[in-house]
Amino acid sequence: MYEHFETGALHDVGGKHPHGSLNMPIYQTSTFVFDNAAQGSKRFAGEEAGYIYSRLANPTVRLLEEKIAAMEQAEDCVAFSSGMGAVSATLLTFLSQGDCVVADSVLYGCTFSLMSHVFPRFGISTRFVDCCDLEALKAAVAQGCRLVYFETPANPTMKIVDIMAVSEAVHEINPDCLVVVDNTFATPFLTRPLHLGVDIALHSATKYFSGHGDVIAGMAVGSQALMDQVRNVGRKDITGSVLSPHDAFLLLRGIKTLACRMQAHCEGAQQVANYLSRHDKVETVYFPGLPTHPGHAVAKKQMNRFGGMVAFEVKGGEPLAKRFVDSLKLCSLAVSLGDAETLVEHPASMTHAAYTKMEQEAAGISGGLVRLSVGLEHPEDIIEDLKQAFDLL
Numbered sequence: 001m002y003e004h005f006e007t008g009a010l011h012d013v014g015g016k017h018p019h020g021s022l023n024m025p026i027y028q029t030s031t032f033v034f035d036n037a038a039q040g041s042k043r044f045a046g047e048e049a050g051y052i053y054s055r056l057a058n059p060t061v062r063l064l065e066e067k068i069a070a071m072e073q074a075e076d077c078v079a080f081s082s083g084m085g086a087v088s089a090t091l092l093t094f095l096s097q098g099d100c101v102v103a104d105s106v107l108y109g110c111t112f113s114l115m116s117h118v119f120p121r122f123g124i125s126t127r128f129v130d131c132c133d134l135e136a137l138k139a140a141v142a143q144g145c146r147l148v149y150f151e152t153p154a155n156p157t158m159k160i161v162d163i164m165a166v167s168e169a170v171h172e173i174n175p176d177c178l179v180v181v182d183n184t185f186a187t188p189f190l191t192r193p194l195h196l197g198v199d200i201a202l203h204s205a206t207k208y209f210s211g212h213g214d215v216i217a218g219m220a221v222g223s224q225a226l227m228d229q230v231r232n233v234g235r236k237d238i239t240g241s242v243l244s245p246h247d248a249f250l251l252l253r254g255i256k257t258l259a260c261r262m263q264a265h266c267e268g269a270q271q272v273a274n275y276l277s278r279h280d281k282v283e284t285v286y287f288p289g290l291p292t293h294p295g296h297a298v299a300k301k302q303m304n305r306f307g308g309m310v311a312f313e314v315k316g317g318e319p320l321a322k323r324f325v326d327s328l329k330l331c332s333l334a335v336s337l338g339d340a341e342t343l344v345e346h347p348a349s350m351t352h353a354a355y356t357k358m359e360q361e362a363a364g365i366s367g368g369l370v371r372l373s374v375g376l377e378h379p380e381d382i383i384e385d386l387k388q389a390f391d392l393l
């Protein structure tokens with residue numbers, strides 16, 4: 001393991017690859033041949049190390065898992081074929097009928113949907129709270145809870161949750177209650193949640209890990225004991241949400257440049273947020289790097305920089321927000337985030353459309369809210385595009 005993040009992201013765990021290949025080969029195989037029946041039985045019994053079948057493990061995917069575990073300074077990582085694969089497989093590994101989840105009210109729309117619409121079908125309930133309100137959180141956990149779940153920065157409002165304060169409060173009430181954070185917006189380059197007391201961190205690796213808008217993938221990281229269960233139950237048996245070796249290769253390529261891309265995303269987002277905060281057609285800017293953001297002090301404590309995501313409310317609400325996004329030329333109107341290109345979307349009608357109007361209001365997702373994933377273009381060009389779109393309002 002290397003001391004500096006940049007070096008660890010570039011140099012492979014475990015050294016050289018076959019034939020001196022600089023990059024890990026793509027082991028595009030579903031299955032692995034045993035020497036004999038005795039060897040096959042031993043592998044199945046866990047008495048001999050070695051590959052069996054790519055739903056269980058694959059060398060290219062395994063290297064990626066080891067690399068991401070090292071980046072998060074976690075004991076292990078399990079890769080999935082999507083971020084939602086990571087979320088659902090991890091949650092279903094640990095939740096049973098009759099269990100209760102306590103979750104923050106601001107979540108990615110499909111995660112919210114899973115908890116509020118799908119889990120009840122299996123007898124799993126969710127109490128939604130504001131994890132910034134520690135008293136409300138403690139009261140909800142004290143009523144009985146198997147797992148606490150939140151995002152920080154949260155999608156799409158950029159709410160910052162104090163990871164250490166939440167982990168300590170929850171574990172004090174119930175040491176067995178799992179604290180799970182979705183670390184997609186921060187990445188381990190900005191925040192390492194396991195150091196701050198959470199049990200499991202999740203990622204949509206579709207976003208910054210890939211960085212190029214060409215892969216759908218997810219990750220779970222945590223202790224060996226927890227990840228063994230996630231791998232053997234949530235991935236192998238429940239969801240079968242297996243990452244393909246080719247997508248693992250693309251992710252290994254993407255994460256070589258994660259550190260320098262994140263620096264540029266953070267720099268661009270800060271400049272864009274500063275510009276927006278001075279614009280008279282903007283009601284509010286949500287970016288943790290602004291001193292006016294309610295989570296600024298906590299963000300300074302738990303993030304190395306403030307990330308590449310910015311949200312803001314356009315004055316005049318939904319009609320003007322939609323006219324604004326329709327007028328952008330450089331920024332692409334698309335969901336997803338963390339790509340090289342700047343992406344813009346309207347959360348209330350797109351990523352968070354699964355929330356009812358009332359739920360959106362409670363979570364602070366207004367019709368005027370616009371979300372920007374600041375890309376790697378020159379920040380002045382992004383600002384110029386925003387300016388021409390505002391001028392048309």
Ligand code: 4LM
Binds near residue numbers: 082151182204206337
């Ligand atoms: C989006 N997000 O917001 P896959 N966790 C977080 C996310 O933002 C997402 C996922 C998990 C968006 C997708 C369209 C915080 C996704 C789910 O899309 O399944 O890799 O990740 O624009």
